[in-house]
Amino acid sequence: MNYVIFDLEWNQPMSASETVKEPLYLSGEIIEIGAVKLDEQFRLRDELKLYIKPQYYTRMNDRVVALTGIKNQHLAAKGVPFPEAFDRFLDWCGEDFAFMTWSMSDIPMLADNMLLHGIDASELPVCYDIQRIFGREIMRSEVRYSLDYALEILQEKGDTAHDALHDARNTAKVCDRLDLNEYLEEYGSKVFAEAPRSRVYESCGELLADAELREFTCPWCGETVTCEDFLQSGNGTYMAYGLCAEEDEFLLQISAVKHQPGEYRAKRLLFEMSDDLWDIYMDKKEAAERQ
Ligand SMILES: [Zn+2]
Known part of the structure; x- marks a missing residue:
């Protein structure tokens, strides 16, 4: 069993009128997947970084460029279409795996992008929200803390934020400080997305x-x-x-x-x-x- 900690960066439409509405309302198109893989003893095994050439929001939104540093030329040179990137990601995840993310915003975005490309999302793996585990188990709070804040509390030095691989690595650093053997059973949940309505x-x-x-x-x-x-x-x-x-x-x-x-x-x-x-x-x- 592998634990795949992943983070996504996505591009946004330039304006509300440019937002894709069919087959679903697309609030973001994924342009980067960053992931680290842990084995069943939560030891770091591998890293992955994939750039995706957007098909719908092809012009980079300035705010996204400012945040992520990802530019059009970069995606044109290094990006692959989403279905190809997603296949590579799944191959890399292995036979048996669970997802871990910081907050629950990446899972719906991944499901939307899968559905956009006609990929079946009806059965996603077991997902763990590390932000929730950190908040509840370390801070004893219902508050949703930022990843930066969590690293600061744990006195860990993180990689620069808003790069998908950096954020996945930083989440792994938080995981390393959590007693996952103790906590995971309570927090794991399989997720099922449905075809757009x-x-x-x-x-x-x-x-x-x-x-x-x-x-x-x-x-x-x-x-x-x-x-x-x-x-x-x-x-x-x-x-x-x-x-x-x-x-x-x-x-x-x-x-x-x-x-x-x-x-x-x-x-x-x-x-x-x-x-x-x-x-x-x-x-x-x-x-x-x-x-
Ligand atoms: Zn039943």
């Missing part, structure tokens, strides 16, 4: 009232599961609890994506329930009941 809603309220969005097929037993009501989880995202007839438990996450006023679409990710996701869900549920 085409239905357009006039409002977020109309979207949330669509009963179909609370239904999914259990990836383990194939039963149709109807979730409980959605709870607000901030930033246009909602979560709902689902229990299948075979007692498999899930957390369904839904994002109400606003394409333009009066035009909303739903994106959904299904997470296998973990002890940590259960805690997150119960916190939201209790907060909703208090209101």
